[in-house]
Amino acid sequence: MDAFRVLPGVGPKTAQRMAMHLLERERPGGQRLAAVIQQAIEEVGYCQRCRTLTEADICMLCESLRRDDALLCVVESPADQLAIEEAGGFKGRYFVLHGHLSPLDGIGPESIGLDLLEARVAEGLVEEVVLATNPTIEGEATAHYIASQLAEYGVKLSRLAYGVPMGGELEYVDGGTLSRAFNGRLPFASE
């Protein structure tokens, strides 16, 4: 039961329920689960090009011939990458940092693979780097650092825009987002 508690959102009660369920009703399922976890932990590593999670040396997105090598999107986590993929529309490649710069936690540029990112840009294929780190203080600091780091390579740098959520109501949008959305307003063209 204790073993289940490594999972997020699982307390002692839930862990007990899970263990009982597997032992009393779902033994084959439990066996499959154990095997899959075992296999995943052993085989899933980081992609050598973009650092995302993958079973292969190079992930599918990096291997794909249909993606645009000139566009590189820098994200903090594989989950962010998935979110952008699911949203669709982005056809470039990714680079996953697995974190952000956080001086107070002792996390510096070397811990989030920024040397690898620099080497990637130095190859010369990339024309635009999209800094899609989170809109938090640390994400912002990371974007700033990367921008300064890549300045000498003459690539175009862009940052995700701040905006009002779709279907949202201005009344309930927090002040910081609203003021940034205001500063970044776009010309309105009606057809």
Place this chain on the structure above:
Amino acid sequence: MAPEPAFLLHRRPYRETSALVDLLTLDHGRVRAVAHGGQRPGSKSRQRLQPFTPLFVTWQGSRDLKRLTLMESRGQTALLAGEGLLCGLYANEIATRLLPLELPASDVFAFYTALLEALPAPAERALALRRYEWALLEALEATPQFTTPEGSVLDPQLRYRFDAATRAFSPAERGLDGRTLRYIEQGDWQHEGLANALKAVMRAALAPHLGSTVLRSRELMLDLARRRHRP
């Protein structure tokens, strides 16, 4: 307790959905508290609990670790970017490293507030940082004495080095000249030519309190400066 003005200095995950926060408060100095639910994805309080956002907070508990009971924003988050943002992180890092928990430091709070207002403007940054560092030194009762270790007045013609043990300046071959140090003592810090000397004095005075661990935010800034000046 009445809501107290505060700023978040640092936050790290605690248990599953809570956060352990270091706050700089108006009347109680640095306070460490648990913000329940402060780490839950998408939670309002997580969004609000960002550094550089002016907050109102209340807490419970008499031990070192408090429990946050209320947290409201009381104004605009400073719009920091680039270099200004790194300076802000530096300010947070030295406060977290230097201020003992609950040592009253209202001046530090005041100069921190002023610093956040100054950081977006590059020309005002350095001076605001120095005043903030000085306030920290005052709170620690560690401000430099502008005399020699024996207590005599500094000679404008000589050069001096800061001596951590006596918090005074002992004559040295290379170092800051006595005239500059006397200007600094008089508090006329706006003078353009003093910027580098002020920085050196603050760094020397802060160093013994920081110990041997490097300041990561300063390292980041140095790293970027080195890149910029690389041929």
